[in-house]
Amino acid sequence: MVVSGLLATTAIVLTTVTASTPVREDWFRFAALAVCASVHLQLSRRQEERRRSRKPTVQIDLVGIWSFAGVVVLPIHLALLGIVLSRTQRWVVARRPLYRFMFSTSSVLLAAVVAHEALAAFGPRTWSRTGVIDSIAEFGILMLAGIVYFSVQAAVIAIGIILLRPSQPTIRTVLGTKDDNELEALTIALGTVAAILLVNVPAALAIIVVVSVIGNRIAEINQLQEAVRTDPKTGLLNIRGWREGAERALSRVERANGSAAVLMVDLDHFKSINDTWGHPAGDDMLEYVAHALRGATRPSDILGRFGGEEFVVFLPDASTDEAKLAGERIRRMISELHVPTTDKRGGPVAITHRTTSIGVAIYPDHAKELGDLLQSADAAVYEAKENGRDQVRIAS
Numbered sequence: 001m002v003v004s005g006l007l008a009t010t011a012i013v014l015t016t017v018t019a020s021t022p023v024r025e026d027w028f029r030f031a032a033l034a035v036c037a038s039v040h041l042q043l044s045r046r047q048e049e050r051r052r053s054r055k056p057t058v059q060i061d062l063v064g065i066w067s068f069a070g071v072v073v074l075p076i077h078l079a080l081l082g083i084v085l086s087r088t089q090r091w092v093v094a095r096r097p098l099y100r101f102m103f104s105t106s107s108v109l110l111a112a113v114v115a116h117e118a119l120a121a122f123g124p125r126t127w128s129r130t131g132v133i134d135s136i137a138e139f140g141i142l143m144l145a146g147i148v149y150f151s152v153q154a155a156v157i158a159i160g161i162i163l164l165r166p167s168q169p170t171i172r173t174v175l176g177t178k179d180d181n182e183l184e185a186l187t188i189a190l191g192t193v194a195a196i197l198l199v200n201v202p203a204a205l206a207i208i209v210v211v212s213v214i215g216n217r218i219a220e221i222n223q224l225q226e227a228v229r230t231d232p233k234t235g236l237l238n239i240r241g242w243r244e245g246a247e248r249a250l251s252r253v254e255r256a257n258g259s260a261a262v263l264m265v266d267l268d269h270f271k272s273i274n275d276t277w278g279h280p281a282g283d284d285m286l287e288y289v290a291h292a293l294r295g296a297t298r299p300s301d302i303l304g305r306f307g308g309e310e311f312v313v314f315l316p317d318a319s320t321d322e323a324k325l326a327g328e329r330i331r332r333m334i335s336e337l338h339v340p341t342t343d344k345r346g347g348p349v350a351i352t353h354r355t356t357s358i359g360v361a362i363y364p365d366h367a368k369e370l371g372d373l374l375q376s377a378d379a380a381v382y383e384a385k386e387n388g389r390d391q392v393r394i395a396s
Contacts, residue, residue, distance in 0.1 A: 037066035044216035068191030111152035234290035242304025261323030264377035270309035327392035355390035
């Protein structure tokens with residue numbers, strides 16, 4: 001985080017000392033973007049408070065529309081000033097720790113400087129009288145700037161996540177979810193449109209304000225829908241969400257006359273963790289196991305928390321041998337976990353060398369319905385426990 005701040009500060013100093021002095025038109029555009037950002041922030045305040053209270057991790061915010069528009073049309077001094085002003089207003093709403101605000105702001109400032117320099121390399125932008133061929137070239141330049149802006153932010157935040165959570169990082173945990181990335185891409189796209197409108201029809205920015213506020217409300221609705229399907233402790237699907245996804249995947253496998261597998265993953269002697277170190281330690285263990293499951297499976301696999309210390313995995317297009325290999329990989333990764341946590345008195349401890357019993361059921365060999373596959377996998381778990389635990393067992 002310190003490195004991110006130093007890089008942002010260095011880039012800002014090097015860029016601003018060589019930038020041209022803003023003229024009256026620049027100040028007018030700066031004021032227009034600042035007003036639009038403030039109106040957007042105030043109208044979406046309650047939605048943003050609720051979204052952030054439900055998701056304490058990295059949060060994608062549509063206020064970036066105005067930040068990227070400033071990067072495109074303003075001198076770098078004013079673009080960076082606009083970012084600081086809008087993010088400061090959002091910080092008052094978000095009520096997050098200052099160090100997190102400074103880190104995320106530095107990533108946006110650094111991305112703004114790099115994207116602005118990428119645009120400057122192609123000369124000044126003029127869109128008042130652009131022909132068809134020229135518009136295609138301009139579109140390509142703007143798209144390049146958007147990719148740069150997106151990539152720099154993603155890289156800085158990813159590095160921060162890896163440093164804070166160095167244990168077994170995966171692409172999904174480092175780069176964010178599909179919904180997060182789609183919302184960030186939408187933000188940059190709307191920022192591009194806002195920049196073009198600011199140059200040609202400034203009053204039409206009101207349309208972008210309306211769209212941005214509606215976008216915040218849609219994002220909140222999507223978050224609520226996701227919360228209904230997600231287990232809050234692990235971030236995996238709950239059994240309802242898992243069943244929905246697994247049923248759809250099983251239907252595709254059935255139509256293709258393929259095979260699939262259901263894995264039931266049961267942590268051995270999990271109650272002893274709660275009894276020895278307390279329930280917070282058990283929660284930490286569950287979180288790390290979920291992280292290990294993400295690292296041991298494919299993006300197409302469907303992961304869920306079945307309940308208690310049990311997890312469930314649906315493997316589409318997996319044979320018996322492939323399912324057993326996946327189970328062994330999961331068992332091994334869980335056994336290698338080093339979970340830093342606290343005991344009942346708050347002292348530091350580490351949970352290590354935990355074993356897992358895993359049951360495997362194969363479609364269509366053991367059953368053709370998802371509920372029957374779950375029962376077969378669960379029965380295989382009990383066979384694994386009766387035969388000494390810490391093993392992968394194929395259903396009888």
